[in-house]
Amino acid sequence: MLITIFSLYLCAMPRPTKCRRIFYSPDFFFFKPAGVPGKNLERVNMTLDEFEAVRLADLEGLYQEDSAKQMNISRQTFGNIVTSAHKKIADCIINGKILKLEGGTINMPEEKNFTCCKCNHEWSVKFETGRPEMCPSCRCTNICRAEAGKELPDAKGRKRGFGQRCCGKNFNNNNQS
Numbered sequence: 001m002l003i004t005i006f007s008l009y010l011c012a013m014p015r016p017t018k019c020r021r022i023f024y025s026p027d028f029f030f031f032k033p034a035g036v037p038g039k040n041l042e043r044v045n046m047t048l049d050e051f052e053a054v055r056l057a058d059l060e061g062l063y064q065e066d067s068a069k070q071m072n073i074s075r076q077t078f079g080n081i082v083t084s085a086h087k088k089i090a091d092c093i094i095n096g097k098i099l100k101l102e103g104g105t106i107n108m109p110e111e112k113n114f115t116c117c118k119c120n121h122e123w124s125v126k127f128e129t130g131r132p133e134m135c136p137s138c139r140c141t142n143i144c145r146a147e148a149g150k151e152l153p154d155a156k157g158r159k160r161g162f163g164q165r166c167c168g169k170n171f172n173n174n175n176q177s
Helices: 002-012 048-059 064-071 075-095
Strands: 043-046 098-101 111-116 122-126 143-145
Touching: 043 075, 048 064, 048 075, 064 075, 075 098
Parallel strands: 043 098
Antiparallel strands: 111 122, 111 143
């Protein structure tokens, strides 16, 4: 009898969450409606792996299979994560809630890379240090995250992002102003 109860207990236990690889740490962790005090609003927590899934699928325009490979998870899991994230974002926008980014079972590289848009100098900083103010080489403030190492070599996608990146590189094939 004891073995049967124990085996039922083991069958009901969920599998442990696989560590998800993310390549982007957000600069901001709270988003709320303007003009409303935060103490009057409900909070919705979004994990950093959900944030990364939205970044890859919606901003970078990668297909789910390529995004899943980059995050080191299955395509089905990626689809579940991005669906959950979309619901949370919609809930916050439609119902006027605070979106808080935190937690998740993640694995981040120890450094993030930046590029100067003026002199093309590339450098790395630790993830915990935040975004640098200026280029260490020419002191220019027009800097952006370097794309090297963030994409899979054969990654395909829709590339529907928000138009231009900070260095004038388009997400789209057509040139939009």
